[in-house]
Amino acid sequence: MTDIPAKASVASASNGSVLLTLMKARTFIALIAVLIFFSIAAPNFLSAANLILMSKHVALNAFLAMGMTFVIITGGIDLSVGSIVGLCGMVAGYLVLNGIDLQVGYTIYFNVFEIALITLAVGILIGAVNGLLITRLNVAPFIATLGVLYVARGLALLSSDGRTFPNLVGKPDLGTTGFGFLGAGRLLGLPVSIWILVVVALGAAYLAKYTPLGRHIFAVGGNERAARISGVRVNMVKMFVYMFSGFCAAIVGLIISSELMASHPATGESFELNAIAAAVLGGTSMSGGRGTIGGTIVGAFVIGILSDGLVMMGVSSFWQMVIKGLVIIVAVVVDQAQRRLQSRVTLMQMAKAG
Amino acid sequence: MNAAIDHDVILKLVDVSKVYSGTVAVKRANFEVRKGAVNVLVGENGAGKSTLMKIIAGVEQPTLGRILLEGEEVSFSSSGEAVSRGIGMVFQELNLFGNLTVAENIFATREITNRFRKIDSREQERRAAEFLERLEAGIRPDMLVEDLRIGQQQLVEIAKAVSLDARILIMDEPTSALSAAEVEILFKVIADLKASGVAIVYISHRLEELIRIGDYITVLRDGRITGQEKMKNVDTQWIVRQMIGSDAKDFAKADGHVPGEEIFRAEDICLPRVTGGLAVDHVSLSLRTGEILGIYGLMGAGRSELFDCIMGRHGHATGTIFIAGKKVRERDTTRRIRRGLALIPEDRQREGLVSILSVASNLTLASLSRFVRLFHISGAKENQAVAQMVRELAIKVADPAQEVSSLSGGNQQKVVIGKALLTGPKVLLMDEPSRGIDVGAKADVFRTMRKLSRDGLGILFATSDLDEVMALSDRIAVMSNGKLTGMFDRAEATEAALVAASALGHGPVPHTESHAHD
Ligand SMILES: Nc1ncnc2c1ncn2[C@@H]1O[C@H](COP(=O)(O)OP(=O)(O)OP(=O)(O)O)[C@@H](O)[C@H]1O
Ligand SMILES: [Mg+2]
Numbered sequence: 001m002t003d004i005p006a007k008a009s010v011a012s013a014s015n016g017s018v019l020l021t022l023m024k025a026r027t028f029i030a031l032i033a034v035l036i037f038f039s040i041a042a043p044n045f046l047s048a049a050n051l052i053l054m055s056k057h058v059a060l061n062a063f064l065a066m067g068m069t070f071v072i073i074t075g076g077i078d079l080s081v082g083s084i085v086g087l088c089g090m091v092a093g094y095l096v097l098n099g100i101d102l103q104v105g106y107t108i109y110f111n112v113f114e115i116a117l118i119t120l121a122v123g124i125l126i127g128a129v130n131g132l133l134i135t136r137l138n139v140a141p142f143i144a145t146l147g148v149l150y151v152a153r154g155l156a157l158l159s160s161d162g163r164t165f166p167n168l169v170g171k172p173d174l175g176t177t178g179f180g181f182l183g184a185g186r187l188l189g190l191p192v193s194i195w196i197l198v199v200v201a202l203g204a205a206y207l208a209k210y211t212p213l214g215r216h217i218f219a220v221g222g223n224e225r226a227a228r229i230s231g232v233r234v235n236m237v238k239m240f241v242y243m244f245s246g247f248c249a250a251i252v253g254l255i256i257s258s259e260l261m262a263s264h265p266a267t268g269e270s271f272e273l274n275a276i277a278a279a280v281l282g283g284t285s286m287s288g289g290r291g292t293i294g295g296t297i298v299g300a301f302v303i304g305i306l307s308d309g310l311v312m313m314g315v316s317s318f319w320q321m322v323i324k325g326l327v328i329i330v331a332v333v334v335d336q337a338q339r340r341l342q343s344r345v346t347l348m349q350m351a352k353a354g
Numbered sequence: 355m356n357a358a359i360d361h362d363v364i365l366k367l368v369d370v371s372k373v374y375s376g377t378v379a380v381k382r383a384n385f386e387v388r389k390g391a392v393n394v395l396v397g398e399n400g401a402g403k404s405t406l407m408k409i410i411a412g413v414e415q416p417t418l419g420r421i422l423l424e425g426e427e428v429s430f431s432s433s434g435e436a437v438s439r440g441i442g443m444v445f446q447e448l449n450l451f452g453n454l455t456v457a458e459n460i461f462a463t464r465e466i467t468n469r470f471r472k473i474d475s476r477e478q479e480r481r482a483a484e485f486l487e488r489l490e491a492g493i494r495p496d497m498l499v500e501d502l503r504i505g506q507q508q509l510v511e512i513a514k515a516v517s518l519d520a521r522i523l524i525m526d527e528p529t530s531a532l533s534a535a536e537v538e539i540l541f542k543v544i545a546d547l548k549a550s551g552v553a554i555v556y557i558s559h560r561l562e563e564l565i566r567i568g569d570y571i572t573v574l575r576d577g578r579i580t581g582q583e584k585m586k587n588v589d590t591q592w593i594v595r596q597m598i599g600s601d602a603k604d605f606a607k608a609d610g611h612v613p614g615e616e617i618f619r620a621e622d623i624c625l626p627r628v629t630g631g632l633a634v635d636h637v638s639l640s641l642r643t644g645e646i647l648g649i650y651g652l653m654g655a656g657r658s659e660l661f662d663c664i665m666g667r668h669g670h671a672t673g674t675i676f677i678a679g680k681k682v683r684e685r686d687t688t689r690r691i692r693r694g695l696a697l698i699p700e701d702r703q704r705e706g707l708v709s710i711l712s713v714a715s716n717l718t719l720a721s722l723s724r725f726v727r728l729f730h731i732s733g734a735k736e737n738q739a740v741a742q743m744v745r746e747l748a749i750k751v752a753d754p755a756q757e758v759s760s761l762s763g764g765n766q767q768k769v770v771i772g773k774a775l776l777t778g779p780k781v782l783l784m785d786e787p788s789r790g791i792d793v794g795a796k797a798d799v800f801r802t803m804r805k806l807s808r809d810g811l812g813i814l815f816a817t818s819d820l821d822e823v824m825a826l827s828d829r830i831a832v833m834s835n836g837k838l839t840g841m842f843d844r845a846e847a848t849e850a851a852l853v854a855a856s857a858l859g860h861g862p863v864p865h866t867e868s869h870a871h872d
Contacts, residue, residue: 211729212722219719222708229665229705230720230773231691289710 019341026334027282027298030327034302038309045312052191056259058304059197062297063252064275065282066204067245069296072279074241075221075288076134076141081249081275083152084126085268088253090156092119093165093263096176109174112181120250126152127246131239145242149272156265165263183259193255200248205293217241221288277324278303281331302327361388361569364553365410365441365522370419372405374760377752379405381577382419386570387522390551392544394564394585397574398597398792399764400750403557404446406574407524410555411443412436434463442520444528446557446763446790447703448507452500457482459499460514485513490539504701505531505653512540516547523547524555527763529563530790531700533652533818541567559764559792560819561590573597598794613645613828616679617812618781623663623673625656625836633659634671635836641781641812646803648827649816651856656836657816658700661783664814665697666690677780691720694780698771698787700816706770707758714740714754716769721776743772748798764791771799775806782806784815788822800826820849834858 022029038045064081071078092115099109110118126148133144170176185192208214216237219227228234252271257263282299284291306327310320365387372380380402387393387410395403408414410421412430421428423439430436433443450459457479458465466481468474482495491509499507508531515523529537544554544567558564564571564585571588573581573596581596618641625634634656641647649657663671666687675682677693684690699705707716717740718725725736740754747768751761758769767790774782784803788796803826807813817823823830830847832840832855840855 210731210733212726212731213729215715215719215722215731218711218715219708222710223704225705226708227719228687229667229697229699231688231777232719233688289708 024338026338027295027302027331030281030302030331031298031305034305034309038305038312042309042312045309050312052194054305054308055194056191057308058301059191059193060252060255061271061274061278061304062197062300063200063248064245064271065278065296065300066201066293067241067248068272068275069279069282069284069291069293070204070208070217070241071141071245072276072284072286073217073221073288073291074238075224076238076241077145077276078127078130078242078245079142079145079272080126080130080148080152081245081252082268082271083149083156084123084246084249085253085256085271086265087126087152087156087159088119088123088250089257089263089267090159090165090265091122092116092179092254092257093168094159095119096168096170096179097165099174099176109176111175112170112178115176115179116182116254119254120247123246123248123250123253124243125246127243127249128239130246131242134242135235135238153265153269160263160265162265164265165257166261168257168261168263179258180261181258182255183257183261196251196255200251201293201297204244208293213237213240218289221290274303277328281328283335299331361391363387364389364424366422367406367410367416368420368422370406370409370416370421372402372409372414373417374405377760379577380409380416380574383574383577383579385572385579386582387553387555388570389521389553390548391569392548392554392556392567394568394571395555395557395574396559396561396564396571396593396597398576399768399790399795400762401574401597402577403574404526404762407443407526407555407557410436410522411441411524413443437518437520440519440521441524442515442518442522443524444511444515444526446526446530448504448511450499450507450510453498455479455496455498456486456493456502456510457495459510460485460495460517462514481517482513485517486510488516488543489513489536491536503654503658505533505536508532509536512543516543520552522553522555524557526557527559527790528556529558529560531653531786534820535652537563559790559796561593561793564593565590575599594793597792611644611808613642614810615642616640617643617645617677617810618814619676620660620664621674621676623660623671623675625659625663625668625671632836634663637673637833637836637838639831639838639841641814643810643812644807645828646807646813646815646826648823648830649814649833650818650820650823650830650852651816651833652818654835655833655856657833658785659836660833661697661785661814661816664690664783665695691777691779695783696720696774696777696779696781697783698774698785700785700789702766702770702789706773707766709759710757712755713744713749713751713758713761713769716758717743717754717772717776720773721778724776724778739776743776746798746802747772748795764795767791768795768799771802775802779811781812781814784813786817787815788817788819820852823852824849832856 044050067081068078095110095115095118099107101107130145130148133139134141168179170179182192187195208217216227216232219232220234220237224234253268256267278300279291279296280286281302282292282295282297284296303324306324307320310323363386367383367385369382369384370380371378371382383406385406397403405414409416412433412435415431428439451462457475460482461478465473466477479495486493486495489509489512491506491513493502493506493509499510502510508528512528529540532540548554556568568585571583571585571593572579573593575597621638623634623637624632627633637660639647651657662668663673664675666685682690682693684693708719718736722731725732725739744751744754749768749772750765758766761769771787787799791799803813815826824847828844830842830844830852831838832852834856839858840851842851
């Protein structure tokens with residue numbers, strides 16, 4: 001009995017298993033396909049400047065999608081990320097321009113590094129609010145984060161009465177200059193935001209694979225009750241994923257306002273949908289328990305390149321929407337087909353092995 | 355196989371094989387189901403029993419081979435088709451909708467409707483009540499299934515299958531969560547069905563049950579049929595020999611080591627029931643190192659609830675517990691596990707396993723901190739522990755990276771046991787640990803329990819199997835209706851005394867005097 005699986009794995013490389021390998025790498029293949037397609041169809045697509053520009057766009061969605069991936073793996077959803085992006089951008093802008101007025105005649109100004117830390121803290125805090133609503137008050141994730149979506153967006157609008165904080169250059173005498181570095185700076189020829197993405201992504205992938213917390217995230221999504229009885233701190237795990245999602249959203253808020261050197265309260269509207277799309281395209285299962293950071297990043301690249309490429313080709317934004325939707329649907333259909341094919345292929349291998 | 359001519363063959367499997375990704379579950383099996391008789395199927399965990407039955411019930415399609423129903427070749431692409439041809443099945447893993455009522459579950463997909471296609475729930479509940487009555491289940495048809503205990507759910511599953519009016523009724527370990535009393539009732543129902551000409555296929559790991567009700571027996575080993583006989587020609591020894599190829603390993607004998615000092619004590623544990631009264635009623639007990647304390651009781655005696663209280667799963671439970679003389683103040687499960695408690699839950703699907711994770715991840719889920727340096731899980735250490743558990747418990751799995759849901763029922767149970775053992779507990783709570791595992795594995799698990807107790811573990815072990823509790827325990831506690839109704843040393847325990855104690859206070863109405871205490 002036990003010798004049969006061993007034999008079967010020897011008998012590989014049949015037609016089916018080639019197809020299976022192709023399907024497993026489908027997001028990656030999709031990525032290469034869009035790259036090839038646009039490099040032919042859109043002039044200048046492969047120029048270094050354009051590639052860097054695109055990856056900066058992709059990075060924004062990739063951050064959100066990573067946070068979203070963990071949330072979805074635990075069986076939840078985070079609709080509030082777009083609003084957190086907007087609110088965090090406003091927080092950063094406000095701090096650069098106004099500092100904090102202590103009401104006693106003093107105003108504290110922070111340097112850019114401190115501003116970044118405070119903004120990240122705000123993002124994490126909002127994530128914690130999501131987490132508390134979901135774990136302590138038992139609100140369904142969809143509803144809790146939907147509520148926070150509105151609250152955070154409302155606060156962002158209130159913070160400036162709906163106006164933009166322009167011109168975030170800061171004043172040298174207050175030490176608030178240099179805010180543009182995040183969005184426009186370069187290290188070793190690559191944009192700073194890309195480096196941050198690399199660091200956060202490697203960290204998240206490591207966390208998912210090699211730490212107890214990562215394992216627990218999957219366990220909670222797979223069977224919350226069993227996880228609890230096994231001693232997994234389910235509430236802590238959920239708090240973490242929403243706080244991490246908030247953290248990622250805060251990074252995006254910082255980067256966008258730094259790129260534009262301005263904060264606009266409507267920034268980030270509908271970003272949550274792109275993030276969900278990237279996660280799903282990368283193989284994250286909406287019912288929880290399944291997903292990878294690597295897959296999500298590739299998914300974000302596919303979506304990002306697709307929309308930038310279509311823009312370059314001059315396709316109307318209406319058609320862009322249709323195409324993006326179709327790509328997402330096709331991705332999930334292929335995902336299902338792969339599962340079916342997988343068992344079929346093993347059958348064929350078995351048959352060969354006798 | 356020319357022995358039996360007295361019952362007509364109604365269904366025949368010819369050279370049936372079934373291949374899953376990773377395993378050949380059934381190899382060229384020939385199997386006959388006879389009318390008006392109980393056709394027993396036995397075999398080790400993972401032998402392919404459930405698979406073979408799922409093929410008959412249309413849940414799985416055979417990779418090769420033919421199915422002949424009354425001589426006519428059939429192929430079912432869904433269980434619905436099989437049902438329409440009069441084949442019903444009680445599945446090993448419960449297939450119920452927790453969010454629906456008992457009646458709705460029983461009539462799922464066959465809803466009784468009135469003229470306007472509106473579901474007639476009154477009629478459904480009335481009919482459901484009839485079937486439940488027959489099983490003397492004491493379950494109201496309007497109860498939600500998720501509020502039922504696992505044994506009751508199993509009865510609902512049986513009622514559902516019986517209500518199909520099937521000509522062939524397959525029961526895959528229908529009694530694994532039932533205690534002696536319910537089994538008796540089920541046997542009466544089976545006898546009725548048999549008398550009315552229904553062909554019954556019965557799978558169980560409780561060999562005495564098989565001997566008692568079987569007419570024909572078929573033994574499966576590693577997906578092959580290794581023996582087919584009339585039940586009256588065989589005995590347990592024969593069955594075991596056909597099943598595992600050698601004689602039965604004994605239940606581990608007591609080795610005469612003397613329990614040490616107290617490791618665990620529970621004082622005055624109470625758990626209120628939602629419906630009023632107490633599910634656990636002022637239970638106090640103590641356990642010494644190296645001692646195995648068996649807790650015997652009937653279904654609903656409150657054993658699982660007691661374990662839940664000890665593990666800190668109910669915020670509203672009262673009472674105190676002590677480990678090694680120190681009071682445990684932690685009230686949540688995680689920290690109680692850290693203090694050295696571990697639970698093997700009764701319901702492996704809902705509480706024991708994360709079904710989409712791998713066998714390896716499930717095994718180490720509760721003990722990850724053992725393999726962690728700083729915050730990094732050491733893959734090598736983890737794999738080593740997994741390999742050791744797979745070997746020690748003889749878990750039948752091709753590759754530990756396989757999803758745990760692809761294992762056979764008994765092997766899944768072994769994973770749950772392995773998970774608890776890996777936490778290195780001081781006190782191990784085992785709730786029906788032998789549910790669904792074969793004789794060989796049972797002996798392995800019992801031997802492991804003995805070894806653990808020799809190493810100084812205290813073991814609390816709940817079971818509704820008299821033989822088990824008598825063979826394994828150093829002391830035996832009996833629970834009935836939430837109360838501790840007896841405590842026996844092994845030397846003085848008799849089956850009669852245990853049974854008597856387990857029936858104490860089993861009135862129709864829960865007693866009211868307990869309210870006076872609170
Ligand atoms: N969905 C599946 N995918 C892959 N392998 C499977 C699947 N279902 C069952 N198997 C394998 O098929 C074999 C037979 O399983 P089956 O459930 O029929 O055993 P069983 O005789 O019912 O055992 P038990 O007494 O433990 O219930 C096992 O090795 C099991 O791992
Ligand atoms: Mg089975």
